[in-house]
Amino acid sequence: MHPHLFLVHDQPLDSFNTFRIPARARHYLRVTGAEQLDQLRADPELGALPRLVLGGGSNLLFTRDFDGVVLHMSGLGREILGEQDGRVLVRAQAGENWHAFVQYTLEQGLGGLENLSLIPGTVGAAPIQNVGAYGTETKDVFHSLTAYDMDSGEVRVLDAQDCRFAYRDSIFKHEDGRALVVLDVTFALPKDWAPNLRYAELANAARDAGLESPTPRQVGALVEAIRRRKLPDPAEIGNAGSFFKNPVVSAEHCARLLAQFPNLVHHAQPDGTEKLAAGWLIDQCGWKGRSMGAAGVYPKQALVLVNLGGARGEDVVRLARAIQADVEARYGVALEPEPVFI
Numbered sequence: 001m002h003p004h005l006f007l008v009h010d011q012p013l014d015s016f017n018t019f020r021i022p023a024r025a026r027h028y029l030r031v032t033g034a035e036q037l038d039q040l041r042a043d044p045e046l047g048a049l050p051r052l053v054l055g056g057g058s059n060l061l062f063t064r065d066f067d068g069v070v071l072h073m074s075g076l077g078r079e080i081l082g083e084q085d086g087r088v089l090v091r092a093q094a095g096e097n098w099h100a101f102v103q104y105t106l107e108q109g110l111g112g113l114e115n116l117s118l119i120p121g122t123v124g125a126a127p128i129q130n131v132g133a134y135g136t137e138t139k140d141v142f143h144s145l146t147a148y149d150m151d152s153g154e155v156r157v158l159d160a161q162d163c164r165f166a167y168r169d170s171i172f173k174h175e176d177g178r179a180l181v182v183l184d185v186t187f188a189l190p191k192d193w194a195p196n197l198r199y200a201e202l203a204n205a206a207r208d209a210g211l212e213s214p215t216p217r218q219v220g221a222l223v224e225a226i227r228r229r230k231l232p233d234p235a236e237i238g239n240a241g242s243f244f245k246n247p248v249v250s251a252e253h254c255a256r257l258l259a260q261f262p263n264l265v266h267h268a269q270p271d272g273t274e275k276l277a278a279g280w281l282i283d284q285c286g287w288k289g290r291s292m293g294a295a296g297v298y299p300k301q302a303l304v305l306v307n308l309g310g311a312r313g314e315d316v317v318r319l320a321r322a323i324q325a326d327v328e329a330r331y332g333v334a335l336e337p338e339p340v341f342i
C-alpha cells in the first residue's frame, strides 16, 4: 500500500453519521487535497476498492459496514475572491462546516445564504443534493466548484450548468458524476441583496419580530429559530433531517387527490406539476410519533425519522418501508428517500 497515505483500518463510523448508526469502514482516509486522491488512484490495491466520499454524514443511512475506502473530506479554508457582475465570489474548501460558512458570509455583510442557515454537513456536500430550505437552493447562489475525477485523475472546474442542479439532485447523484470528489465550492453572493421571504412561515416570523426590512443576519437568525423549534438536533437525537423528498405529481393526479382529500398540501411548480408535502401525507397516515423498534417518526415533524437509541440501519429501513407502503396505498404516491443508503 502507498507509504504516504495515512490510512486507518477498521474505522468505526458511528460518530461520523448524524443518525448515530453503528457501522465500520475497512479503510478510512482524511482527505485534504488532490494529492492524496492521486496516490489512492495509483495504489493497485486501494485504487480498485469501492469508495465512499463522506462529509458530515448528515444525509446518509448506513445499512452495513463499508467494505472499501471512506474518504472523509477534511480540507479547511475560506476566502473572498472578489467581485464579478455585481456579485461577490466566496470560496470554501469541501470540509468546512456548512453552517459556520454561512455565518462567516453573514458576518462579512454578505447576503444570499441566510435561508440555508443551520443545515448540518459540509460545504462540499451542498451541491450534491442541491441543498435547499425556505425557498433558496444551492443553485441560486452557486458559481462553480473544483472536483477531482477519480476515473481520469483530472481536476475539473464545473459551473452550474455542468452540475445539472434540480430538486435535491445534481450530476453527482448520477452515473457520469459518481467519480467526482468535490474539493472546493465557490458561491456568487448578490451585492444588491433582498430578503427571500416567499415562505409564509419565514415571512410571518419576520412580521412577528417587527422586521420590515430585515438584514441578511436577521433573516438567518429567524431561520435558525424556526429550525430549532421544528427539527431534532442531531447532537441530541440521531436523524438525517427530512427522510423523504416531497413527491412531485401531475396536475391531474393532484386534482384527483384534492377531490378526495380537500386539505391536501400542494405547491404548483413552474412546469405545471404539483409538489406534495411528504410530511403531511405521512402525518395523515397516522405515523407522527409512532415507532418500530428503535426507529421512530419525530413527534413534531413526520418527515423526520429518528434513532430512539440503539437503532441499526435495518430498523430505519423497515420503518421507512412501512411508511412508504401506507402512503402508496392511501394516496397512490411513491415516497422516495432523501438520504443515501449505504
Ligand SMILES: Cc1cc2nc3c(=O)[nH]c(=O)nc-3n(C[C@H](O)[C@H](O)[C@H](O)COP(=O)(O)OP(=O)(O)OC[C@H]3O[C@@H](n4cnc5c(N)ncnc54)[C@H](O)[C@@H]3O)c2cc1C
Binding pocket: 018, 052, 053, 054, 055, 056, 057, 058, 059, 060, 073, 094, 119, 120, 121, 122, 123, 124, 125, 126, 128, 129, 130, 131, 132, 133, 172, 180, 181, 182, 183, 231, 232, 233, 234, 239, 240, 241, 242, 340
Ligand atoms: C437535522 C437535519 C436537517 C437537515 N435539513 C436539510 C435541509 O433543510 N435541506 C437540505 O437540503 N438538506 C437537509 N439536511 C440533509 C443534509 O444536511 C444535507 O444533505 C447536507 O448537505 C449533507 O452534508 P454532509 O456533509 O453531511 O454530507 P454526507 O451525509 O456526508 O454525504 C451526503 C452525500 O454527498 C456525498 N458527498 C459528501 N461530500 C462530498 C464531496 N466533497 N464530494 C462528492 N460527494 C460528496 C456523499 O458521498 C453522499 O452521497 C438535513 C439534515 C439533518 C440531520
